[in-house]
Amino acid sequence: MTGIGNNYQVASLSNCFVIGVDGKADSYGGIFKIDEEQVQLMKRRGGVGHDLSHIRPKGSPVKNSALTSTGLVPFMERYSNSTREVAQDGRRGALMLSVSIKHPDSEAFIDAKMTEGKVTGANVSVKLDDAFMQAAIDGKPYQQQYPIDATEPTFKKEIDASALWKKIVHNAWKSAEPGVLFWDTILRESVPDCYADLGYRTVSTNPCGEIPLCPYDSCRLLAINLYSYVVNPFRPDAYFDFDLFKKHIMLAQRIMDDIIDLELEKIERILQKIDSDPESEDVKRTERLLWQKIYKKSGQGRRTGVGITAEGDMLAALGLRYGTEEATEFSENVHRTIALHAYRSSVVLAKERGAFEIYDTEREKNNPFINRLREADPELYEEMKQFGRRNIACLTIAPTGTTSLMTQTTSGIEPVFLPVYKRRRKVNPNDTNVHVDFVDETGDSFEEYIVFHPKFVTWMEAQGYDPSKRYTQEEVDALVAKSPYFKATSNDVDWLMKVKMQGRIQKWVDHSISVTINLPNDVDEALVNRLYVEAWRSGCKGCTVYRDGSRSGVLISTKKDKKNELPPCKPPTVVETRPKILDADVVRFQNNKEKWVAFVGLLDGHPYEIFTGVLDDDEGIVLPKNVISGHIIKNTDENGNKRYDFQFENKRGYKVTIEGLSEKFNKEYWNYAKLISGVLRYRMPIEQVLKLVSSLQLDSESINTWKNGVERALKKYVTDGTVAKGRICPNCGNETLVYQEGCLICTTCGTSRCG
Template sequence: MEIINQSKNQVTYTADEAYKESLVYFKGDDLAARVWVNKYALKDSYGSIFEKNPDDMHRRIASEVASIEQRYANPLSEDEIFELIKDFKYIIPQGSPMTGIGNPYQIASLSNCFVIGNDGDSDSYGGIMKIDQEQVQLMKRRGGVGHDLSHIRPKGSPVKNSALTSTGIVPFMERFSNSTREVAQDGRRGALMLSVAIKHPDSEDFIDAKMEQGKVTGANVSVRIDDAFMKAVEAGKTYQQQYPIESANPLYKKDIDPSVLWKKIVHNAWRSAEPGILFWDTIIRESVPDCYADLGYKTVSTNPCGEIPLCPYDSCRLLAINLFSYVDQPFTAKASFNWELFKKHIHAAQRIMDDIIDLELEKIDAILQKITDDPEDEELKRTEKNLWLNIQTKANEGRRTGIGITAEGDMLAAMGLRYGSDEGSEFAIEIHKIIAIEAYRASVNMAKERGAFSIFDAEREKNNPFILRLKEADAKLYYEMLEHGRRNIALLTIAPTGTTSLMSQTSSGIEPVFLPVYKRRRKVNPNDKEVRVDFVDEVGDSWEEYVVFHHRFKQWMEVNGKDLTKNYTQKELDELVALSPYYKATSNDVDYLKKVKMQGAIQKWIDHSISVTINMPADVTEEVVGELYMEAWKSGCKGVTVYRDGSRSGVLIANTENKPEAEDENTTLDFPTTRPTVLEADVVRFQNSKDKWIAFIGLIEGKPYEIFTGFADDEDGILIPRWVNDGVIIKNRDADGGSRYDFQYKNKRGHKTTIEGLSYKFNPEYWNYAKLISSTLRHGMAIEKVVDLINSLQLDEAINTWKNGVARALKRYVPDGTEAKKQQCQNCNSTNLHYQEGCLTCKDCGSSKCG
């Protein structure tokens, strides 16, 4: 564990102090304040917080970036940089840069995205294990990782080892997925993208892997689809799969009916939002870095969200420009876009991005020094050291950047343009064209002052479609680039902005607004003179309804003289939205074919890619999903992901009464009717009063299927090492033919240790209740409902302790965001509760209870 001592003289704040200061900063926005304190405030390994609000963070970042600016001509000052990034108004470093710049308390990368791979496409066990270790080493430094599996030989291929034939791709998908789940990143799991070419003979198994029980739960998966496959689907012709996929003389090949595979891709995406699709020939054809493929810049996969296609060992740092802030007099008839300021800030953003590469190189130096200083044997450190040396080379040589945007939806609304309309799309395309031209111009200007990226070669790039598009749009820029080169090999992206948009209080990334207005209720005391009672429920409790407005919708109301204090009826709210530029422009309103065409047109001005989700209603057909994919390919998209409302549990679901029963997110339809012989298992320890307990939770697809609990570390219980957190539960038979459940785990030498007969170790009464609870789990009852059932059991005091522990253990598996029914907050009495990381969290006051 890496712990860096804090300065004794530095001012520190409690979490509550930082939260209160941030709440003022965000003008009462509780969610934004909590996100900033939890994810981005500077803190050490002991939990000490060194920043009271985002102003402190932005000053930290500005100081570090300014120190790099001083190395070059015409430097930006610290105050100039601070003015650009403060208040999340104009330029917003994303995720890893925001957390890591100027952070002395962690040795971590500033890169958001990495791709790894083997030279020579090795599929030996040694090569696969090397990738596995590299993935883990990157994730522990906070990076999201992607890699491609097309180099692994297909199932049944001859191999020269004791197995005689290859196992194919899927077992290695599971290996990499499991490694991701093992690596915690500041309280969250690692992010992984696995891809494979449709041309690979195992691509069908790859597509199905996440649909099977318990497989690949720790990775996003995408299929690399080539033009030949799409044309074959369209024309109804055969398609050849082969291995190796790029060989002129493959070892293995077969002709398939591509429509069968196509329908499977569409069905799985319709059902579960995966796999995503990468239109690989479009990616490679448009890629500027692939002009240098023979020098190590051949694109092989993407980062987990798909917006940065990369070659092995390259990385990228991300930054977003807040488009809303360039609208003058927003939401009025005089609204206009400040093009002059916008262009000026694009140049500044590209400079800051290039400065962050220098800061990243300093971070890599610190990581390499940490590896050198570690007392481990040099042989054990070799893979990690070589990994970072390779990343250092790519960062220094190519100097790749990732300028993107946020608030596209709000920007269009502020201009009086409806998202998805022809006029809105045309304006959005012009925005991204200007970003491309001015960012490239900034990179050329930096090449004059700082030097071009070291392998720049105009001759290599002369036929690249993206470069030719720039030439047509701005010939002067193109010829200056021929003369001076460019500072960065590739520059642009559109990433999801998630928590960034929460703090900028805008719509996210390129997406439209999710909802401009919605209602909440909070429980009130009817005798309080200061409250308004809007609703009395069936048990007589009184409730006040209040409206929550999207920040920019509220700004539209203010500008247009709408009453923010009024208690609107639903009909009045609907009428209010209908008057606004957000009408028919939310995520579920926008015509998905128009959105994908807009994405394709914008993609022409993005040299990397775009992370965007096409939202579709629950009742959309698979045929329509297929049509959308086909249109995405024809429109020039590099990738596409669809989300059908209700198709994935744990995701915010629209309020609708028409959800198909078979797709109810609270029902697990694919649990086996017969218990498998072996189940993956988590070990959960908990303490109630003075009693120590242990739970063994059998899992299928990462969801609880059975649970056994009892006393831990006790003469009457189970003695198991504290470091054991997982293993397998095996159903066996005793000599008399009765069932027995054994728990098996690997010790620190990798040898298997088995604890026989969990049923013999626990109190029989506990065991019988555990069987009852396991039965409800196996029949697909939602976890939160199982927890409610457990809590409702009327048991004597002795077994109540056990009951509370079981409920606590199972809460860990409730999907984040799940609403908690018939419970109220102990702090404010609201019933607006949901589960977050197993804890009941109040959306109104923010209090959390994990017991």
């Protein structure tokens, strides 16, 4: 909601959007329409989610030149790249991609992010139905089909549910994705889905997963700081001020309803801006229709997202240890209070301003969430039947990462990460006055600094400890052991109890809860399996796990893990004497109008030498097109003269030898090849060799073209994710290029260059 009061920023106030296409949407037109809508929302600072279950599975027949469908994974990469393109120069890109487990390509979706550098611009979650979960637990088969909701699908297959479930668990353990969405629970509990036939059928979630939404609906988020209602925190007489809390919930719901009207005004300004833009109507049509749909849905349902932050600090300040039954019972009472008073406020608003326009008490009478409210407060339910409700749904619990930095508390319903930790702050590529301490696998840069959790400092002060004193790690550990944060951090809380706590709180939240279960590095996959199954059984709507070190995070423990500590780094071994026979790869390239070939000799899989020559039927090298590897053999005659031969195996299994590679080279090329082979032999990093080759100042146009071919031949040996230091993206001008599958990819704008 950063746009409130800012008349110079034509942006939405909504944090979350979900988009989609009505009816069939598996054509290129439908797929690209979603892509355009996605970036149009992101440029207005919105996070976007959409579902891919509508895309036909890989291998399906299509009526175009491709003949068969590519499946959904290539489009994951497209949507991801669009997010990274828009996430620059102050704009934000946040994306959630989901797919039903019933989709035949769901396994490929689950594996898509296991390749480093792939789909880096999106969170991915798989939608699991109850039938799949039961089949996975019971070891029974499960049917996948397309279309997923069809009574007579065009394609179906039976799979081993247990095997696919194990893959979900393994990938989550390995890389923290995919997240899981328990889709039947979401639909069953969803109040807006009582109006599914009127356009409120939930299809996906926002990027963090706390707001399941129908297409073209949006939501704005507000977080109430639970810690601020603890009187005398960290003292024996501490208590929670429920009276003040109830008043503020009523006000919070009223504020959120007011903000919907401000949002509608903002959308009107966006539409005016579109009208005034100089582009043709054809260019502007998609963006205009997009915002018109959002305007209608926002005004019709008036959805709000009242939530909380600082659950962990609230419990600690009351002397309750996170994860215990006593703490969970208290939290459940807090969230029941929020639900009852937010809905009471919405009923009061309906009396004053009118109910949301499609409210129908008959549609909602069998909804489990509404029935919980009726049992807890029959009077509230009777008033809601009489006057209606102002908002179709009211509640959520977001991650509140940035909000918790402002409130200096724990985030969402999470426990404290650590009382003392390192934090990483992402560095803007345009900011030159920062110190970069860490670069992740996609090339994003971060600054690191040590932080004491603010409420741990408050506890220290309450107990008479001096926070300004310089403590040793041992002294800090001793203090933590005395505090209410002991055994209540994200790494050592009772994880199963935490999942059960989430399920009990979820019963009083009409949308969803964004939660990550933080686990230490040494846990096994069996624990992840138990946590996910317990989350499903406990009534959670979704769940994500993060195993420490499974991917680059923002918060880092200050303690060293001696078990995982690596030995001192040694330089790569240099082999002075070349073995007689080396494995070799063959790389073909164009040098002006001539076809050339490079033979790259490999030692332990690392480039050791390179030979190049013309592919020719006369004086050059004769080599069948199917040959991509072989051996380079070094021979020395009785006079000490050296000769390098290339040997390969033909289709019939016979060895064929091309003798005297060096005799086929122009001497000028040979000298440069010797230079490059020399630095390869002494194990200069490949990315530095490429930098050296690129910097060669050569007079001849032919030799410069040859140089480009050598670069192309060597790029394939650069480890994926390696940062191209000192290289500038030609498109956006940022120094954020990384090597990926032999190509240079900009992690800022998505530009790629191969060859």
